[in-house]
Amino acid sequence: SVLKPKNYPPGPNWIPYFGCSNVVNDLTKKYGSQWKALSVLAKSFSTSVLGLKMGTEMVVVVYGEKNIRQIFTDKEFEGRPDNFFIRLRCLGKRLGITFADGPMWREQRLFAVKQLRSGGFGKSQMEKEIQQEMMYILRYLKRLRGYPCDPQHVLATSVMNILWTYIAGERIEENRLKHLLDLLSARSKAFSIAGGLLNQVPWCRFIFPEMSGYSLIQSINEQISAIIEEHIEKHKKRLVDGNDFMYSFIEEIENKREGFTEEQLKTICLDILIAGSQTTSNVLGFALLTVLRNKVMQQKIYDEINQILGDATPTWTDMSRLLYTNAFIQEIYRYYTIVPLMGPRRTLDDTYIDGYFIPKETTVLMAVGDLHVDPRIWCEPRKFKPERFIDPRGTLKNVEHLYPFGLGRRRCPGDTLAKSFIFIVFVGILQKFKVDPIEGVFPSAEPIIGLISAPKPYSAVFTPRRNE
Numbered sequence: 001s002v003l004k005p006k007n008y009p010p011g012p013n014w015i016p017y018f019g020c021s022n023v024v025n026d027l028t029k030k031y032g033s034q035w036k037a038l039s040v041l042a043k044s045f046s047t048s049v050l051g052l053k054m055g056t057e058m059v060v061v062v063y064g065e066k067n068i069r070q071i072f073t074d075k076e077f078e079g080r081p082d083n084f085f086i087r088l089r090c091l092g093k094r095l096g097i098t099f100a101d102g103p104m105w106r107e108q109r110l111f112a113v114k115q116l117r118s119g120g121f122g123k124s125q126m127e128k129e130i131q132q133e134m135m136y137i138l139r140y141l142k143r144l145r146g147y148p149c150d151p152q153h154v155l156a157t158s159v160m161n162i163l164w165t166y167i168a169g170e171r172i173e174e175n176r177l178k179h180l181l182d183l184l185s186a187r188s189k190a191f192s193i194a195g196g197l198l199n200q201v202p203w204c205r206f207i208f209p210e211m212s213g214y215s216l217i218q219s220i221n222e223q224i225s226a227i228i229e230e231h232i233e234k235h236k237k238r239l240v241d242g243n244d245f246m247y248s249f250i251e252e253i254e255n256k257r258e259g260f261t262e263e264q265l266k267t268i269c270l271d272i273l274i275a276g277s278q279t280t281s282n283v284l285g286f287a288l289l290t291v292l293r294n295k296v297m298q299q300k301i302y303d304e305i306n307q308i309l310g311d312a313t314p315t316w317t318d319m320s321r322l323l324y325t326n327a328f329i330q331e332i333y334r335y336y337t338i339v340p341l342m343g344p345r346r347t348l349d350d351t352y353i354d355g356y357f358i359p360k361e362t363t364v365l366m367a368v369g370d371l372h373v374d375p376r377i378w379c380e381p382r383k384f385k386p387e388r389f390i391d392p393r394g395t396l397k398n399v400e401h402l403y404p405f406g407l408g409r410r411r412c413p414g415d416t417l418a419k420s421f422i423f424i425v426f427v428g429i430l431q432k433f434k435v436d437p438i439e440g441v442f443p444s445a446e447p448i449i450g451l452i453s454a455p456k457p458y459s460a461v462f463t464p465r466r467n468e
């Protein structure tokens with residue numbers, strides 16, 4: 001219908017079949033990302049709750065800290081949409097964690113989080129794995145002998161190895177890993193061709209299967225699952241040492257626990273690889289890009305590391321001792337919000353946001369990217385200023401307004417892993433290397449914003465601080 005529900009949030013008018021997707025798509029082309037387009041649209045309607053209809057689906061985009069916190073915490077926003085696009089993402093079924101909801105999601109999420117912890121993540125085991133990966137990165141940079149490189153690749157490789165160790169108990173073999181990274185990056189590109197989070201015109205896949213990106217996504221999903229499957233088989237034959245996520249899960253399958261199937265295992269592995277790899281390496285990519293562009297900040301960070309850690313290998317607990325470095329990383333989380341448009345969520349009941357009526361089965365998105373530059377919270381929000389997080393008493397402040405990992409029951413279950421990895425690897429690199437641009441030319445600080453935000457490809461020169 002083109003008639004809006006009574007008291008539905010403000011937004012463009014609707015036409016049959018398309019709702020207002022034409023308006024959103026035109027703006028997305030103009031502004032280069034769905035997130036920016038929606039932000040402009042919300043401003044043009046002077047609203048902090050934007051009401052849309054994409055194809056046949058009602059979509060609401062939420063702005064402002066109070067409203068966003070409501071979505072994070074109220075139970076009726078806990079669902080995930082169930083449409084063609086989401087099913088494509090989950091190998092055709094509603095499995096896994098990221099795109100499941102209800103009792104199955106709760107149980108699987110709890111199981112995965114528990115395994116993450118008992119597998120040592122959040123504890124010293126995880127720290128050791130990360131430190132070891134950091135050493136690999138340092139060795140790689142040293143071997144370059146000052147030859148310029150794009151750090152993005154070695155960072156992505158390293159994150160993938162950590163995730164793979166958690167899932168499948170070992171570092172992944174070099175060629176397989178390269179293939180997997182290529183697949184994941186092709187996958188996110190295919191998603192932007194297919195229209196990101198909000199493509200609600202699934203029938204277009206029959207008319208333009210290649211162009212719409214759908215068949216590409218499907219083929220990529222199958223290839224990634226094939227790699228995962230191979231490792232499940234290896235575990236079933238007990239060919240891997242130790243005690244990893246796959247073993248724990250297979251044990252539940254063998255015990256015939258309800259909801260524990262091989263399909264489910266495959267989807268959860270896929271969820272972890274997709275949710276964890278590019279997000280984590282992009283934060284580090286932005287952090288290195290920022291010190292590369294800012295000599296003064298880089299020197300301040302180095303001086304702090306040098307003074308407090310000296311030559312000692314960084315640990316997770318050093319975070320509270322390295323105040324400026326920590327504030328710098330918080331500012332990276334704020335300034336380059338990796339997931340600027342969080343969700344999608346699905347309302348499980350009729351509800352209200354800011355006085356507006358939101359019907360059951362509405363898709364809800366949270367504009368955390370806008371919240372992180374909201375002038376009501378941040379002074380000079382468009383400036384990169386680590387000091388905004390430093391309290392004169394020598395502690396961090398204002399971090400309660402930062403939501404890089406969301407909040408509430410659907411909050412990122414990988415946050416501890418991601419934060420430790422980012423801190424330890426960043427400090428480890430700056431402790432041993434000076435990061436400089438090539439021949440003094442600064443690469444662009446402007447991010448590329450698809451489903452997640454990424455730095456534009458850039459190269460840097462890594463010069464050892466001391467001759468070892």
Ligand code: HEM
Nearest residue numbers: 097098275276279280338343404405406410412413414418
């Ligand atoms: C800097 C890195 C990361 C960022 C910025 C990030 C961000 C997020 C955010 C904002 C959400 C919540 C979305 C919502 O509220 O609907 C989320 C969910 C999720 N993340 Fe992360 N994440 C990161 C790293 C990781 C890692 C390393 C893993 C795996 C170990 C991971 C696994 C997941 C999963 C499985 C979910 C879905 C949770 C659910 O729906 O219940 N993420 N992430």
